[in-house]
Amino acid sequence: ARGRESAPLEVDEADSVPVAIAKLQQKKFDILVVDLKIIGSHEQEMGGLEVIAKSQELDVLRPVIVITGYGTVELARQAFTRGVFDFIEKSAEATEHLIAAVQKAIDYRRDRMIRL
Numbered sequence: 001a002r003g004r005e006s007a008p009l010e011v012d013e014a015d016s017v018p019v020a021i022a023k024l025q026q027k028k029f030d031i032l033v034v035d036l037k038i039i040g041s042h043e044q045e046m047g048g049l050e051v052i053a054k055s056q057e058l059d060v061l062r063p064v065i066v067i068t069g070y071g072t073v074e075l076a077r078q079a080f081t082r083g084v085f086d087f088i089e090k091s092a093e094a095t096e097h098l099i100a101a102v103q104k105a106i107d108y109r110r111d112r113m114i115r116l
Contacts, residue, residue: 009102012027012029015038016038016039016047017038017039017047017048017050017051020034020038020051020054021050021051021054024051024054024055024058025058028059029059029062030062030105030106030109031062031063031064031065031085031102031105031106031109032051032052032055032062032063032064032065033064033065033066033067033098033102034048034051034052034055034064034065034066034067035048035066035067035068036048036049036066036068036070036075036079037068037069037070038051046075048066048068049078049079049082052064052066052079052082052083052084053082056082056083060083061109061112061113062109063085063086063105063108063109064082064083064084064085065084065085065086065087065088065098065101065102065105066079066084066086066087066088067088067089067090067094067098068087068088068089068090069089069090071087071089071090075087085101085104085105085108086101086104086105088101
């Protein structure tokens with residue numbers, strides 16, 4: 001972050017919805033970055049929506065950032081309806097957008113935690 005020292009980020013990953021949900025239940029995460037197009041626990045193609053729902057259930061203050069190569073207006077609407085903090089389509093600029101979104105999400109969570 002410009003003008004201030006940034007703490008190193010700890011990153012974890014999951015390759016399926018059940019693994020992601022198990023990790024969310026076992027460990028505290030400040031933010032969640034999720035791809036919508038992962039196979040859900042009921043074989044649905046957009047399992048990322050299931051991960052978002054569980055994340056919100058476990059920690060309503062956790063910002064969720066969606067990154068997907070299959071972005072549509074309808075998917076973005078569904079994601080934001082579920083409380084998603086940001087929605088990024090995979091593109092040549094996605095890395096820069098993701099870095100900026102992660103920093104904003106960290107700041108947002110920190111501000112909300114201070115107010116509690």
